[in-house]
Amino acid sequence: xxxxxxxxxxxxxxxxxxxxxxxxxxxxxxxxxxxxxxxxxxxxxxxxxxxxxxxxxxxxxxxxxxxxxxxxxxxxxxxxxxxxxxxxxxxxxxxxxxxxxxxxxxxxxxxxxxxxxxxxxxxxxxxxxxxxxxxxxxxxxxxxxxxxxxxxxxxxxxxxxxxxxxxxxxxxxxxxxxxxxxxxxxxxxxxxxxxxxxxxxxxxxxxxxxxxxxxxxxxxxxxxxxxxxxxxxxxxxxxxxxxxxxxxxxxxxxxxxxxxxxxxxxxxxxxxxxxxxxxxxxxxxxxxxxxxxxxxxxxxxxxxxxxxxxxxxxxxxxxxxxxxxxxxxxxxxxxxxxxxxxxxxxxxxxxxxxxxxxxxxxxxxxxxxxxxxxxxxxxxxxxxxxxxxxxxxxxxxxxxxxxxxxxxxxxxxxxxxxxxxxxxxxxxxxxxxxxxxxxxxxxxxxxxxxxxxxxxxxxxxxxxxxxxxxxxxxxxxxxxxxxxxxxxxxxxxxxxxxxxxxxxxxxxxxxxxxxxxxxxxxxxxxxxxxxxxxxxxxxxxxxxxxxxxxxxxxxxxxxxxxxxxxxxxxxxxxxxxxxxxxxxxxxxxxxxxxxxxxxxxxxxxxxxxxxxxxxxxxxxxxxxxxxxxxxxxxxxxxxxxxxxxxxxxxxxxxxxxxxxxxxxxxxxxxxxxxxxxxxxxxxxxxxxxxxxxxxxxxxxxxxxxxxxxxxxxxxxxxxxxxxxxxxxxxxx
Numbered sequence: 238x239x240x241x242x243x244x245x246x247x248x249x250x251x252x253x254x255x256x257x258x259x260x261x262x263x264x265x266x267x268x269x270x271x272x273x274x275x276x277x278x279x280x281x282x283x284x285x286x287x288x289x290x291x292x293x294x295x296x297x298x299x300x301x302x303x304x305x306x307x308x309x310x311x312x313x314x315x316x317x318x319x320x321x322x323x324x325x326x327x328x329x330x331x332x333x334x335x336x337x338x339x340x341x342x343x344x345x346x347x348x349x350x351x352x353x354x355x356x357x358x359x360x361x362x363x364x365x366x367x368x369x370x371x372x373x374x375x376x377x378x379x380x381x382x383x384x385x386x387x388x389x390x391x392x393x394x395x396x397x398x399x400x401x402x403x404x405x406x407x408x409x410x411x412x413x414x415x416x417x418x419x420x421x422x423x424x425x426x427x428x429x430x431x432x433x434x435x436x437x438x439x440x441x442x443x444x445x446x447x448x449x450x451x452x453x454x455x456x457x458x459x460x461x462x463x464x465x466x467x468x469x470x471x472x473x474x475x476x477x478x479x480x481x482x483x484x485x486x487x488x489x490x491x492x493x494x495x496x497x498x499x500x501x502x503x504x505x506x507x508x509x510x511x512x513x514x515x516x517x518x519x520x521x522x523x524x525x526x527x528x529x530x531x532x533x534x535x536x537x538x539x540x541x542x543x544x545x546x547x548x549x550x551x552x553x554x555x556x557x558x559x560x561x562x563x564x565x566x567x568x569x570x571x572x573x574x575x576x577x578x579x580x581x582x583x584x585x586x587x588x589x590x591x592x593x594x595x596x597x598x599x600x601x602x603x604x605x606x607x608x609x610x611x612x613x614x615x616x617x618x619x620x621x622x623x624x625x626x627x628x629x630x631x632x633x634x635x636x637x638x639x640x641x642x643x644x645x646x647x648x649x650x651x652x653x654x655x656x657x658x659x660x661x662x663x664x665x666x667x668x669x670x671x672x673x674x675x676x677x678x679x680x681x682x683x684x685x686x687x688x689x690x691x692x693x694x695x696x697x698x699x700x701x702x703x704x705x706x707x708x709x710x711x712x713x714x715x716x717x718x719x720x721x722x723x724x725x726x727x728x729x730x731x732x733x734x735x736x737x738x739x740x741x742x743x744x745x746x747x748x749x750x751x752x753x754x755x756x757x758x759x760x761x762x763x764x765x766x767x768x769x770x771x772x773x774x775x776x777x778x779x780x781x782x783x784x785x786x787x788x789x790x791x792x793x794x795x796x797x798x799x800x801x802x803x804x805x806x807x808x809x810x811x812x813x814x815x816x817x818x819x820x821x822x823x824x825x826x827x828x829x830x831x832x833x834x835x836x837x838x839x840x841x842x843x844x845x846x847x848x849x850x851x852x853x854x855x856x857x858x859x860x861x862x863x864x865x866x867x868x869x870x871x872x873x874x875x876x877x878x879x880x881x882x883x884x885x886x887x888x889x890x891x892x893x894x895x896x897x898x899x900x901x902x903x904x905x906x907x908x909x910x911x912x913x914x915x916x917x918x919x920x921x922x923x924x925x926x927x928x929x930x931x932x933x934x935x936x937x938x939x940x941x942x943x944x945x946x947x948x949x950x951x952x953x954x955x956x957x958x959x960x961x962x963x964x965x966x967x968x969x
Contacts, residue, residue, distance in 0.1 A: 244712050251708065259701040266696035270689045278416045279423035281431050281679035285312060286672025289409040309404045312411060316434045320371055322396050324433045325426060327366040329391040334359050340422040344388035358385060396426065410676065420681035427679035435673045446663060453660035460653035467649050471642040497622040504615040511608035518600065541602070544575045545609050552610065553617040575606055716924045721948050724919055728933050731945035733916065734769030736802060737761060738950045769947055770809045776944040777891060777914055786913035787882060787892045791905050793932045795898050797920040798949040800828040803895050811856035815890040820860045822869065822896045822908050829895055830861030838863055843873040843881050869907040882911050899932040915943045921951045
């Protein structure tokens with residue numbers, strides 16, 4: 238808050254500048270903008286069909302917002318192409334050269350042309366517009382045409398600088414706005430730009446679509462030929478290798494192989510079982526019985542054997558023909574014949590003592606027939622099974638080749654269908670009309686609110702802010718100490734008071750304290766001296782052995798106002814009936830000696846110890862010096878000096894010594910050795926350099942001898958008036 242107040246009073250001090258600069262800027266801005274022409278804006282709208290579902294007849298795929306924004310950005314950038322803007326410029330210049338009511342007054346450069354030259358330029362612009370050509374700056378003729386456009390203000394910079402194109406929120410429309418000094422000119426530019434853009438984009442799109450249709454058509458034909466070649470290769474391979482349906486043949490052969498394997502296993506099982514049964518029956522007959530039986534049945538057995546051979550041959554024939562059902566009838570008939578022969582064998586059986594075994598003989602004969610059938614059919618099954626395996630192995634290489642050919646046909650078919658689908662889509666899009674169309678025709682523009690007043694106000698505001706910024710920079714980098722509070726905060730040393738800057742030529746101490754001065758400045762000075770005297774008196778407490786104390790008044794630099802200040806403080810003590818001794822201890826600059834015309838010198842007193850006869854005649858006794866280049870201890874030794882000052886302490890209430898500045902180093906420090914207290918005078922509005930900070934550290938090391946500052950020559954402004962009476966230490 239303190240810094241804010243300081244900045245405020247800095248502005249208050251320079252308030253005339255802060256007010257004058259914006260006023261001057263406003264006046265200048267007024268004369269600059271008063272002749273600015275009025276502005277008219279015209280607007281047109283273009284429907285793109287990008288997000289309009291009523292125009293998306295080909296694809297229903299939902300587009301991402303990023304993709305949509307990218308398409309709109311592309312359209313807007315195409316609209317700003319130099320080629321399109323040049324076409325609008327051509328139309329403008331052609332209009333103004335061929336009509337009685339041009340948008341702008343014909344420029345001086347065109348007026349200077351002869352009728353032939355003007356007609357030639359007009360034809361050149363028309364030719365450029367007809368062939369959609371841009372101006373080439375490297376060509377002399379085109380450069381002359383560009384200069385004519387620029388003279389009328391119809392160049393690219395004018396159109397591009399005043400055109401505004403953007404998508405209307407998230408709609409399907411692009412807004413095109415143009416601002417100029419003529420309402421009809423604004424409308425003409427908007428409509429021309431929209432028309433040229435739509436034509437340019439439509440031509441490019443249609444050309445690309447036709448190229449795409451032609452390319453896809455040729456590509457579809459190539460893919461179709463490739464597919465036909467692959468199909469023909471598969472057909473030829475099947476014909477050459479006599480393959481009708483490889484899959485069906487493989488399946489049929491696999492089924493037959495499985496059936497042959499099953500019958501083979503059944504035949505092997507039947508042979509084993511029948512052979513064991515026959516052997517068991519044979520064991521039940523002795524040799525004589527078998528001989529009788531065989532002799533009786535020779536003819537019958539021969540017939541049965543013949544029938545069994547025929548049955549075996551017929552079974553083999555059926556196996557070789559893949560178990561063709563047409564043989565089943567013949568096999569069944571032959572089996573019936575064999576059964577009849579077996580029954581006939583039983584009928585012709587001669588009765589013997591062994592007739593009880595008749596059933597066993599019949600059973601054996603039947604089992605024998607079945608055994609023979611199974612044994613002969615097993616061999617046939619093995620041969621057919623081997624032959625089937627050989628045929629199956631021959632089909633394996635054909636399967637690999639046919640699968641490869643079918644895979645190629647499948648890939649070629651998919652490629653052909655994809656290309657055909659794209660071809661159909663592109664053909665449909667090419668057959669449709671363009672999606673871009675101007676849905677809102679620009680009318681003569683309405684007048685925009687005048688910006689003149691706004692520019693004038695902005696100029697004033699900007700200049701005012703600039704002034705504030707300049708003063709803030711000055712304030713920020715201003716390290717000067719201008720108030721008691723700042724001095725106390727920076728040095729961390731108490732401030733006993735402040736003295737405003739006054740005109741020393743008008744200063745009369747007696748008149749101030751006699752209330753003869755009606756000047757408020759002097760009245761304020763009297764208050765400040767009283768406050769400083771009170772603070773000094775609080776620090777200068779006399780001891781029991783001495784009446785008064787020695788107060789050295791020093792400063793960090795010369796010309797900080799020690800002489801005038803010490804005189805004022807001395808007189809303030811006289812007012813309260815104190816006997817004051819004022820010693821001029823500054824041998825380099827004896828200002829007190831020169832201003833007082835005293836006849837008593839410190840050198841004489843230190844050597845003789847005699848004050849003279851006039852030492853008690855006045856309230857202030859002034860003891861000067863001879864102004865020689867010397868120091869205190871060069872005049873007398875330290876012991877003598879202390880004895881002489883002890884004597885002075887008994888004679889006076891307070892002894893004020895003006896010492897040299899701390900820049901003299903030892904000369905000032907010698908005086909501090911014999912003083913009771915030390916007070917510093919600090920001139921306001923100075924910065925603390927490195928050497929001054931060393932002096933401040935020295936004063937802090939005096940172990941309570943240094944009582945504080947009196948800040949002198951304080952600027953009389955509102956900021957410093959807020960400090961009021963100085964009766965505190967100002968250390969927070």
